[in-house]
Amino acid sequence: LAQRLKLSVTTVSRVLNGKAKAYRIKPETEQKVRQAAIEMNYAPNLFARGLKLSKSETIGIIVPDIANPFFADLIKVTESHCRANGYAVVIGDSNDNIVQEEEMIRLFKNRKVEGVIIAPVGTGFSHIMNAHKRGLPLVLIDRWDKTAQLPTVTSDNYRAAYIATEYIIENGHTSIACIQGLQNSYPNNDRVLGFTEAIMAYGLDPGRCPLAGNGFTIDNGYYQALHLRSMKEPPTAILALNNSISLGVLKAAAELKLAIPGDLSLVSFDEQAYSAYLNTPMTTIEQDKKTIGKKAVEILIAQINDPDYKQAEVFQIPTKMNVRFSVKKF
Amino acid sequence: LAQRLKLSVTTVSRVLNGKAKAYRIKPETEQKVRQAAIEMNYAPNLFARGLKLSKSETIGIIVPDIANPFFADLIKVTESHCRANGYAVVIGDSNDNIVQEEEMIRLFKNRKVEGVIIAPVGTGFSHIMNAHKRGLPLVLIDRWDKTAQLPTVTSDNYRAAYIATEYIIENGHTSIACIQGLQNSYPNNDRVLGFTEAIMAYGLDPGRCPLAGNGFTIDNGYYQALHLRSMKEPPTAILALNNSISLGVLKAAAELKLAIPGDLSLVSFDEQAYSAYLNTPMTTIEQDKKTIGKKAVEILIAQINDPDYKQAEVFQIPTKMNVRFSVKKF
DNA sequence: TTGTAAGCGTTATCAC
DNA sequence: GTGATAACGCTTACAA
Numbered sequence: 139l140a141q142r143l144k145l146s147v148t149t150v151s152r153v154l155n156g157k158a159k160a161y162r163i164k165p166e167t168e169q170k171v172r173q174a175a176i177e178m179n180y181a182p183n184l185f186a187r188g189l190k191l192s193k194s195e196t197i198g199i200i201v202p203d204i205a206n207p208f209f210a211d212l213i214k215v216t217e218s219h220c221r222a223n224g225y226a227v228v229i230g231d232s233n234d235n236i237v238q239e240e241e242m243i244r245l246f247k248n249r250k251v252e253g254v255i256i257a258p259v260g261t262g263f264s265h266i267m268n269a270h271k272r273g274l275p276l277v278l279i280d281r282w283d284k285t286a287q288l289p290t291v292t293s294d295n296y297r298a299a300y301i302a303t304e305y306i307i308e309n310g311h312t313s314i315a316c317i318q319g320l321q322n323s324y325p326n327n328d329r330v331l332g333f334t335e336a337i338m339a340y341g342l343d344p345g346r347c348p349l350a351g352n353g354f355t356i357d358n359g360y361y362q363a364l365h366l367r368s369m370k371e372p373p374t375a376i377l378a379l380n381n382s383i384s385l386g387v388l389k390a391a392a393e394l395k396l397a398i399p400g401d402l403s404l405v406s407f408d409e410q411a412y413s414a415y416l417n418t419p420m421t422t423i424e425q426d427k428k429t430i431g432k433k434a435v436e437i438l439i440a441q442i443n444d445p446d447y448k449q450a451e452v453f454q455i456p457t458k459m460n461v462r463f464s465v466k467k468f
Numbered sequence: 469l470a471q472r473l474k475l476s477v478t479t480v481s482r483v484l485n486g487k488a489k490a491y492r493i494k495p496e497t498e499q500k501v502r503q504a505a506i507e508m509n510y511a512p513n514l515f516a517r518g519l520k521l522s523k524s525e526t527i528g529i530i531v532p533d534i535a536n537p538f539f540a541d542l543i544k545v546t547e548s549h550c551r552a553n554g555y556a557v558v559i560g561d562s563n564d565n566i567v568q569e570e571e572m573i574r575l576f577k578n579r580k581v582e583g584v585i586i587a588p589v590g591t592g593f594s595h596i597m598n599a600h601k602r603g604l605p606l607v608l609i610d611r612w613d614k615t616a617q618l619p620t621v622t623s624d625n626y627r628a629a630y631i632a633t634e635y636i637i638e639n640g641h642t643s644i645a646c647i648q649g650l651q652n653s654y655p656n657n658d659r660v661l662g663f664t665e666a667i668m669a670y671g672l673d674p675g676r677c678p679l680a681g682n683g684f685t686i687d688n689g690y691y692q693a694l695h696l697r698s699m700k701e702p703p704t705a706i707l708a709l710n711n712s713i714s715l716g717v718l719k720a721a722a723e724l725k726l727a728i729p730g731d732l733s734l735v736s737f738d739e740q741a742y743s744a745y746l747n748t749p750m751t752t753i754e755q756d757k758k759t760i761g762k763k764a765v766e767i768l769i770a771q772i773n774d775p776d777y778k779q780a781e782v783f784q785i786p787t788k789m790n791v792r793f794s795v796k797k798f
Numbered sequence: 799t800t801g802t803a804a805g806c807g808t809t810a811t812c813a814c
Numbered sequence: 815g816t817g818a819t820a821a822c823g824c825t826t827a828c829a830a
Contacts, residue, residue, distance in 0.1 A: 145816085145817090146816065146817045146818075147807085147808080147809090147817090147818095148809085148810095148816070148817055148818080148819095149815085149816060149817075151807095151808070151809060151810095152809095152816090155809085161815070161816080162815055162816095163815060163816075164815060164816090167815080167816085181577075181578045182807080182808075183519070183806085183807050183808070184578065184579055184580065184808095185515050185516075185518035185519040185522075185524075185580065185806080185807075185808090186515075186519050186806070186807035186808040186809090186822085187807080187808055187809080188515035188518075188808090188822095189513070189515035189516050189519055189806090189807080189808075189821095189822045189823065189824090190807085190808050190809050190810085190821080190822055191808080191809075191822090192515075192822085194515075196558070196579075203544075204540055204543055204544040204547065205537065205540050205541045205544045206540075207535065207537055207540065210534055210535050210536075210537065210540035211535045213534055213559070214533075214534040214535045214561055217534065217559055217560070217561055218561065221560075221575075226558050226575065226579055227558060227559055228526070228556050228557060228558045228559075229543070229547055229557055229558075229559050230547070230551075231544055231547055231548065245551075245556065248511045248514065249514055249526075249556060250514065250515065356741070356745075382741070385741060385742055385745045386745075388745045388746075388747075389744070389745045392745070392747060392749075410742075411686070411712070411715060412715055412740075412742050414719070415686075415715045415716075415718045415719045415722070416718075416742075416746065416747065417718075417722060417746065417747030417748075418747075419722075475800080475801090476800065476801045476802080477801090477823085477824080477825090478800070478801060478802080478825085478826085479799090479800060479801075481824070481825060481826085482800095482825095482826095485825085491799075491800085492799060492800095493799065493800080494799060494800090497799085497800085512823085512824075513822085513823050513824070514824095515822080515823075515824090516806090516822070516823035516824040516825090517823080517824055517825075518806095518824090519805095519806045519807065519808090519822090519823085519824075520805080520806055520823085520824050520825050520826085521806090521824085521825075522806085
C-alpha cells in the first residue's frame with residue numbers, strides 16, 4: 139500500500155474511494171495520493187476488500203450449453219455489459235443437467251458472486267427459488283417458469299410463433315406441422331400456443347396441422363421430418379422451434395431429395411450465421427439477444443444494489459422475422 | 469467458523485486442509501470436526517484464504533469472440549476441465565481488439581487469477597510476453613507466435629492444409645485457389661504453407677493456384693470467391709481457411725448459381741454443426757477442440773503448481789478431415 | 799495432540 | 815483535515 143508517502147492508510151483509502159470531499163481532505167494531499175497511486179500503479183487488493191465488504195465484484199452466468207450459439211451470443215453480450223459495470227463474469231455450463239446446475243449455484247455462492255444470470259435447464263426450479271429466497275440476486279433468461287416468481291427476461295415466444303405461422307398461412311399453406319422442443323418448458327409451450335392459436339384463428343383444420351417431437355435437437359428434427367413426410371398427405375410446411383431442429387429437417391429434406399421451398403417450406407426459430415447462406419436462404423425468427431442480455435444485467439444489478447428489490451417481473455422481448463426464400467407461395 | 473465445538477480454529481483449519489495426519493490429530497477429533505463441518509455446511513471464506521495465500525482458485529480465459537462457435541467450443545471444454553480441477557473460470561472477450569485484450573489481462577491480474585488461457589488477437593504479443601515474464605502462468609491457444617516463446621496448444625495447421633490440398637488434387641483438380649484469413653498470423657501462415665507445398669509437391673502450376681484474401685470473415689470469402697470466378701479460367705476448387713470464409717463462398721456460389729461440387733468444389737477449415745446438413749454436405753477439416761482445451765488446462769495448471777516451469781513448448785494437435793460431397797472427382 | 803497469536807490489505811469508527 | 819485502531823476469516827509459525 140501507498141503509505142510510503144508519509145500518510146496514514148486511512149487518508150489514502152479515503153482519497154482512492156472518492157471520499158476526499160466528504161472528509162474535507164486537503165486538495166493537495168488528494169493530488170499527491172492520486173499521483174503516487176498512478177506512479178506505482180496501485181491496484182487495491184480485492185481479497186482484502188472482499189473480506190471486509192463481502193463484495194466480489196463478480197457475477198455468475200449459467201447456461202445449459204456454452205457451445206450452443208444462442209447461449210454463446212447471450213454470454214457475449216452479458217459479459218460486455220457486466221464489464222462495463224465493473225463486474226467480472228464467471229461462467230458455468232450445466233450441460234442441460236439439473237444436478238450440475240444446482241452444483242454450479244452452490245459453487246457460485248461459495249465464491250460469493252454477487253448475483254447470477256441463469257438460463258435454466260428448465261425441468262425444475264426449486265433450487266433456484268431457494269437460492270433467490272436466501273438472498274442471492276438472480277435473473278432467469280430464456281427458459282423460465284410462471285409459478286417460480288422469479289425476475290425473467292425472455293423473448294416474446296408466443297407472438298413470434300403466431301406471426302411465423304400467420305406468415306406461412308398467408309402464403310397459402312393449409313397443412314402446417316410444428317416440430318417442438320422440450321415439452322412443457324416455457325418457451326416451448328409459448329411457441330406451441332402461438333402456433334396452435336394462429337391455426338385456429340385462420341380456421342385451418344387442426345387435424346392437418348400436427349404438433350410433433352420433443353427436444354431441441356438435430357435428431358428430433360430429422361426423425362420427425364422423416365415421419366411427417368411419410369404421411370399420406372404430408373404437411374407442405376414445417377415450423378421448427380429452434381435451430382437444431384431445423385438443421386435436422388434440412389438433413390431429412392436432403393435425404394428425401396425434397397427441394398426447399400418447392401417440395402417443403404420451412405421457417406425456423408433462431409437466426410444463425412449460416413441462415414442466409416444456405417442453398418435456399420432460410421426464413422428465421424431472430425431473438426433479440428442484445429436486448430435480452432442487457433435487460434438481464436440491468437435487473438440483476440438493480441437487485442444487487444437494492445436488497446429490498448422484490449419484483450419478479452417477466453420481460454418478454456419482441457422478436458423479428460427474417461423473411462427469406464424458404465417458404466413457397468401458392 | 470466452526471469452533472463452536474470447543475476446539476481451536478487451528479485444529480479445525482488443519483483438519484479441513486487434510487493436514488490431520490501431519491499434525492497427528494486424534495482421529496476422533498478429526499471425525500468430529502468433519503462431521504460438524506458437514507452439518508453446518510461450512511464453506512471456507514475464499515476472500516480470507518485468498519488474502520492470506522494470494523490464491524483465487526480462478527483462472528481466466530480470453531478469446532477474440534465468444535460468439536464464434538470455434539471459441540465457444542473451446543471455452544466449454546476449458547471450463548469443464550478447470551472445474552474438475554477446482555478452478556472457476558472467468559471469461560473475457562477481446563473483440564479481436566488488441567487494446568481490449570491488454571485491458572483484460574490487466575483486469576485479470578488485478579483479480580489475482582492464477583493463470584490465463586488466451587486465444588490472442590494475433591497482431592501483437594509483447595503485452596502477453598510481459599505478463600508471462602512477470603510471473604503470470606499462461607498458455608496460448610489457436611493463434612500464436614514463434615518468436616514469443618510462450619507455451620502454446622494449437623492444431624497442426626500445416627499438415628491439415630497439406631492433406632486437404634492433397635485430397636483435392638487427387639480428385640483431379642489442377643487449378644485450386646486458397647482463400648486465406650488474417651495474413652501473417654501463425655495459424656494462417658501454417659495453413660498457407662501446407663497449401664503451397666502440396667501444390668509444389670504435386671507439380672501443379674502455381675500460377676493457376678492463386679492465394680487470395682485477408683481476413684477470417686464472411687465478406688472476405690464472398691468477395692474473393694466472386695473475384696476468383698470472374699477470372700478467364702477460374703479455379704475449379706477452393707480451400708477456405710475457416711468457417712466464415714466458406715460461408716462467404718457459399719453465398720457467392722448461390723448468387724452465381726454455381727452447383728457444388730458440379731461447378732465448384734470446396735473444402736473448408738472448421739467443422740460446424742451445419743456442415744453435414746448443407747444442401748451439399750461439405751468436406752471440412754475438424755480441429756480437435758477437446759484435446760486442445762484439455763492440454764491447455766493441463767499445461768496451465770502445471771505452471772501454476774510449479775513456479776519454475778520454464779518450457780515454452782508448442783503442441784500441435786492433429787486434425788481430421790471429414791470427407792463429404794463438396795469435392796468433384798474428375 | 800492441541801492452542802495462541804500474528805498478519806494478509808482493506809474500510810469503518812472514533813478520536814484528535 | 816488527518817490518524818490510530820479494530821475487524822473481516824483464514825493460515826501458519828511458535829508454544830505448550
